[in-house]
Amino acid sequence: MTYDAVITNSHVVTDQGLVDKNIIIDDGKIVGLTTDEPSCDEKINGHGLVSIPGVIDTHVHYGVYSPIDKAAVTESRVAALGGVTTMMRMLRLGDSYKRSLASQLEASAGTHFVDYTIHASIFNKQQIEEMKFCVENGVTSFKLYMNLGADVGHVYMDMVPNTTSLHEVKVEVNLEIVENVVRTAASLGCPVLVHAEDYEACSCGIKTAKEKKKDGLAAWSESRPQEAEVKAIQTVSNFARKYGCTLYFAHIGSRSALKQIQKEKNVGTKIFVETCPHYLTLSYENQKGYLAKVMPPIRTAEDISFVWDTIDTNQVDTIGTDHVANQLKLKLKGSDVWDALAGFPGIGTLLPILLSEGINKKRITLQKLVQLTSTNAAKIFGMYPKKGTIENGSDADITMVDLKKKMRVRSELFGGFSDYIVYEGWTLTGWPVKTILRGEIVAEDLQVVGKAGFGKLIKRPVTAFN
Ligand SMILES: [Zn+2]
Structure with missing residues (x-):
């Protein structure tokens, strides 16, 4: 044969x-x-390259600043170039899942270069009632935005497919919503992804900083203090223990947040932790301008080394990028940090950053890299062993990396929707050179050779955590 x-x-x-x-x-x-x-x-x-399981980016925002029918093409292209074979979309709907999930799925079918799957953000009572409907449609993880409410409750939802107008909605993710999302997710056996920042604390911090006419990324960090993360972590962990829900803390990058999470784990809360490449590399001390504005904020060099340390002691499970496909004209729409848009692109540089800053600086091993970028995500989100591992019977999702390849990062390298990148000009050592999805080469030497539409939606069964 x-x-x-x-x-x-x-x-x-x-x-x-x-x-x-x-x-x-x-x-x-x-x-x-x-x-x-x-x-x-x-x-x-393979010419001596290293083959790792295709990278799973657990946390990707696309479809917000350009509609998903377009964003799926541009952003999954960047994913393929960056060695990512599965991207997990953070879907945000302003209305009902029963009404709009189908059209979102339809518009994203036939447009991806890599496989994809969906987390559903839950903002209100109606959406809580639709969580079961989401599960029946293969969407088996939910996102809670504890940072959204009061006068900081404005958020851009995903665009209606095939339209191009921004879709801003005011939401209030109050305690009642938080508790009911956690309770419902527990009853469905699904994890809840948490954006852990207390909106009241952030609202207050921002008001104070503006009154004092502060500006810059240091002020941004100060206005959303680590205590705001700690408070949210405590609140949601209490609910999680009460209902037996598994939490997944998204984009954790501060020392206090990591310490609090450890405390909550110690008293029996079921928790997974995601950090992002920017919390491993960027601080408000080493960044100028507003490009690196993000929620939660980048912190200090000390926080960066603390995150690396917690990776070393196995307290971090996954790396997601929190990729936001936006552009400079919106990003820098105002004249200060308060008006600048939060979030930046990152899916293309996830792997190069970890190879360069992690593997080549001997902070992590290849085994750890694979756990953080693929295996753990597949296990947590119901895709293992189909994804996340190189073994008999798994999808042939393989990223081949050259640990010695040295290259300067430029935004144009990836050709996504965004026209900037926070790592512009960084020289990174270690790059993906072949991205293989289900046995087909989809990107090679930073050229996309696959077809849009080859990437498929992965409907995920409910993960049994116990
Ligand atoms: Zn996010």
């Missing part, structure tokens, strides 16, 4: 460790790790 393809001469990172074996691919799946070379239609010579 002849198989579809074989990857030879690469160092393969498996759940059991690094092995020098050929990866046999058939029908989009991995069917063997061998030392011999059976007959195959296609041979991909």
Whole structure:
């Protein structure tokens, strides 16, 4: 019998460790790790590269500043170039899931270069009642924005497909909503992703900073203090313990937040933790201007090294980018940090940043990299072992990386919707050179060679955490 393809001469990172074996691919799946070379239609010579499970970006915002029918094409292209084979969309709807989920799914089918899946953001009572409907449609994780309410409750929802107007809505994610989302998610067996910043504390901090005419990223950080994260973490963890809900703290990047999470874990709260590349690299001390404005804010060099330390002690489970596909004209719409838009693109540089700052600076091992960027996400979100691992029977989602390749980051490298990148001019060592999705090469040497539409929606079963 002849198989579809074989990857030879690469160092393969498996759940059991690094092995020098050929990866046999058939029908989009991995069917063997061998030392011999059976007959195959296609041979991909690894030339000593490292093969890792395709990266899963757990946290991606696209479809907000351009409609999903367009954003899926541009942003999944960036994903493919960056070695990401599955992107998890943070869907935000201003209205009802029963009314609008189908049109969002329809508009994103046939437009992705890589596989994708969806987290549903829940803002109000009606959407809480629709959580079961989401689960029935393969959307098995929910996002809570504890940062949104009072006078900081304005948020851009995802655009209506095939339209181009921004869709701003005022929401109030109060305690009642938080408790009911947690309770309902627990009854459905789904995790709740939490944006843990207390909106009252943030609202107050911003008001004070503006009164004092403060500006810049340091002021932004000060206005949303780490205590606001701690407060939200305490609140939602109490509910989670009460109802037996599993929490997933998104974009954690401060020392106090990480410490509080550890405390909540110690008293039995089921918690997973995500950090982002920017909390491992950027501080308000090393960043000028407003480009790196994000919620929660980037903090200090000390916080950065604390996040690396917590990775080292296995307190961080995943790396998501919190990628926001926006553009400079909106990002810098005002004249100060308060008017600047929060969020920036990052899906293309996730892997290069971790290879350069993590692997090549000996802060993490290849095994740890794979857990953080793929395996753990697949396990937490119901995709394992289909995704997240290189083993018999898994999807042949493989990213081949060159640990020695050195290149300067430029926004144009990725050709996404955004016209800037916070890492502009950084020289990174370690880049993906081949992205393989279900056995097909979708990107090679920073060129997309796949087809939009090859990427498929992954409907996820409910994960059993217990
Ligand atoms: Zn986000």
